[in-house]
Amino acid sequence: MLWNRPGDTSMTDLNVVALVIQEPTAHQLTASLGRIEGVVFDLRMLGEEGASLSSIGVTELPDVVILEINGHREEDIAEIERILGEHGEQVTVFVTSKDSDIKVIRRLMRAGVRDVLPQPIQTQELVIDISRILAEKRARLAGQGGAHGRIVSFLNAKGGSGGSTLAVNVAYELASRFDLKVALVDLDLQFGVVAHYLDLKPRGTVLDALANPDRIDPMFVKALLTPHESGLHVLASPADTSTSLDASPEAMVDMLQSLASGMDIVIVDLPRVYMPWTLAVARLSSPLMLVVQNTLATLRDARMILDVLPRLGMTTERVEVVNNRETVESASVSLDRLRETLKCDRVHKVRSDFDLAVRSQDLGMPLSKASERSDLTKDVVALAEHLAALCDGRERKAPGLLKRFFNI
Secondary structure, rough: OOOEEEOOOOOOEEEEEEEEHHHHHHHHHHHOOOOOOOOEEEEEOOOOOOOOOHHOOOOOOOOOOOOOEOOHHHHHHHHHHHHHHHHOOOOOOEEOOOOOOHHHHHHHHOOOOEEEEEEEOOOHHHHHHHHHHHHHHHHHHHHHHOOOEEEEEEEOOOOOOOHHHHHHHHHHHHHHHHOOOEEEEEEOOOOOOHHHHOOOOOEEHHHHOOOOOOOHHHHHHHHHEEOOOOOEEEEEOOOOOOOOOOOOHHHHHHHHHHOOOOOOEEEEEEOOOOOHHHHHHHHHHEEEEEEEEOHHHHHHHHHHHHHHHEEEEEEOHHHEEEEEEEOOOOOOOOOHHHHHHHOOEEEEEEEEHHHHHHHHHOOOOOOOHHOOOOOOOHHHHHHHHHHHHHOOOOOOOOOOOOHHOOOO
């Protein structure tokens, strides 16, 4: 059967239909779900023409149905059981009610209802649930398109937190130490430093791809890559302050996906600029590595970013935090408080070695080549090890010095 779909929607959008009784419920749902990017929200007041649960699974099948029921109405409960019995693998159902008792709730949960929401609705929890379902749908659709590498983005919570240094050196370690096919993409269009940090003269840039969106495919993008002696492939930034930041989100996504089709992993240095294309890249990332320092000012900005992501169609479960330049002596915020403030247990520690970081940048040399034994290098290697394991789902250990130098 062909289902009716709302007009002007993408296959990657999440179609949500809400059938409600009361105006306050309508206002709550519209305010919370109507602003999530990637969610097509259709609110219907029960009793009005065309607003009926009976059409679900007959003439239309949205991804999510939110139904407000009137207590113990048998007709409503039976319709929910019908929908989930026939289409439970294709549609997710939420129910909200002002006065449902425990027997009704148990019956609904047994039928397969995702959650029964008490009123007034806790909208933040619902937004997180909807964002998670949207992310799952997009991941499922991406998986149907064939095997491709993982895309991981590094984003500074506050300017100068060290995201570029981490992106460059993690990418280098993944290529040189873990023998993965790695692309490193510098999306800081105006002030990119990736090529400088690796002492490269780019033969092509991100702008060459974005200026020719109709030509973007794996072969075209591959031709723009600059090889590094480690085996790393770099797509550099134009590093030109006159470059417009008004890039096409579609072209940016096509470019990264084309790169990922021939790589094990694509590492992205994502600038702290909030444009439609940077948000599109963030949604594509798994994980998004949010780089912080344990200072109050940085954590405030990180918390703001994490709060807004669900409304932009991205679940915070795909975010990992990197506590960069961690030093016990100078920290104004403990690691435990950082986890509590950001509500994130996925926190990686990278210890500070400012002199080494500056020296490696000035020389155009990766950290591990400048100093293999530094705590900073060891933590970067551990971070690369973590991402290498995500690529194939198995634990990866960095080879020791003997194996690296003598291939034994």
